Amino acid sequence: MADYSIMVPVYNETDALSFSKFHFDSLNLRPIYVLDSKRIARRDEVERAIGGEALIYDNPGMFLEANFEKFASLSPTDWILRIDCDEVVTAALIDHAGDYVKHGSWSTKGYCRRQLRWHEDGFQYVKYLFHRDTQFRLFDRRKVRFVRKIHTPGYDVPRLRRTPAPSPAHMYHLQFLFETPQQREKKGELYKSQGQPKKLDSFYTTPVEQFNWAPLDDPHLASTYRAWREVQGSQ
DSSP, X not given: OTTOEEEEEESSXXXXXXXXXHHHHHTTOOOEEEEEGGGGGGHHHHHHHHTSOOEEEOOOSSSGGGGHHHHHHTOSSSEEEEOOTTEEEOHHHHHHHHHHHHHOSSSEEEEEEEEEEXXXXXXXXXXXXXXXXXXXXXXETTTOOBOOOTTSOSBOOOGGGOOBOOTTOEEEEOXXXXXXXXXXXXXXXXXXXXXXXXXXXXXXXXOGGGSOEEEOOOHHHHHHHHHHHHHHHHO
């Protein structure tokens, strides 16, 4: 892990933050959690949840990319893997990122992300018919051009470099687990007011049941989530 740092931005998340820490522990990883400066009053709560210090990210905007260069400056390494609070990664992604930092051709790398829900004691993912959700989260801060635009990586990604990493090096988005429909809709309205691309508006208002769901084959993630729920229930 000395070649790159995992950085996790924190804003309002509570249960998602708790599971993020639990999941990274299962992979023997210690990411750097960075609290948005507008939520500094939550610092004690966040640090109890992660069992350590949270850095503070000075962000005057209403979304992470509004001052992403400042966020990246808090990393002890130039290569950074940014993973949101409501996201988790496979062990294969961690291995791929380490290899890419050493031998990759470009200053950025994208990973496919799957939207998940927990249904009948197992995970399901949204099966897209015509595209893959590729998130460019691994980057060298010395070599990218930062941009302040919502729903971007926070930096430019040249079109010729947009090939995602091979499966099974991918990430999971757990928004459907940790946000109510009302919270999703409220977030969508906020993002819309900040210039979110119109094509994304419906994602925040579409009922969960209307997505095209398929079973997810990831025993480690399922067992980790069950173990986390047992711990939560015993507290």
